[in-house]
Amino acid sequence: MKIPILRLGRILLVSIQEDLTDTEAMQFQSDLVNEVAEIEALGVAVDITALDVVDSYMARVINDTASMVRLLGAEVVICGVQPFVAMTLIEMGRDLIGADCTFNLDQGLEQLKTRIASRGDIRFAGDEDE
């Protein structure tokens, strides 16, 4: 299964809609990082509302992906971590998700917008086409 990466100006939206195998998770990581580089994205929002299990492997993939995206120069936000997923991750003993998180995609986009604006180099991508 390939995870669709939606483009909104120079913002990328990814919504992980089903439980990924390890192989699919790695594929997702490389697809997203490549796409960020390709369009020189300003920001990326990854929505994981639909994930009801995030184990240490998936948490690491999400963390690493966020770090890679930041290294390229884009802002990143993880959206929609489920309450039981948050509880489980912390109970496992680690702050496994180090990236910035928001309750939902709406707030994620708002946060990206604010962060991109505060970088001051480029206007918010959503306004570009106007």
Add this chain to the structure above:
Amino acid sequence: MNEPAPAERIAIRTHNDIVTARHAAREHSARLGFGRAYQTRLATAVSELTRNVIQYAGEGSCLIEGQNDADGCSIQVTVEDHGPGIPDLALALADGFSTSGGLGAGLPGTRRLVDHFQISSEPGLTRVVIRIRKAR
């Protein structure tokens, strides 16, 4: 009241089987009436353990058994493989230790998610038994 809850054995051979096993763990615990917090803990624990099987032994099995009794219900999961075994169990159970480049949260993390955790390992047989329990 004391009807036997179903058991399910899942062969662990590929990454897909990790997904199958964690879904099965969630379904069994939901069916027995465990809340979502427990379902998530058990599914996550099973995911960690079955991944270890793939990573270190190549293949193995995962047996999920539910049990109803007068005092409550429980689910026991036994994950086994015939791989090389874990040379130093104490070290493998220590936080932050990993031989595979992982976060090292696997075994110690799993132990914190469940009510009962038992591990034995020798070359040719590694067995982890975990259990969650709910009082009536």
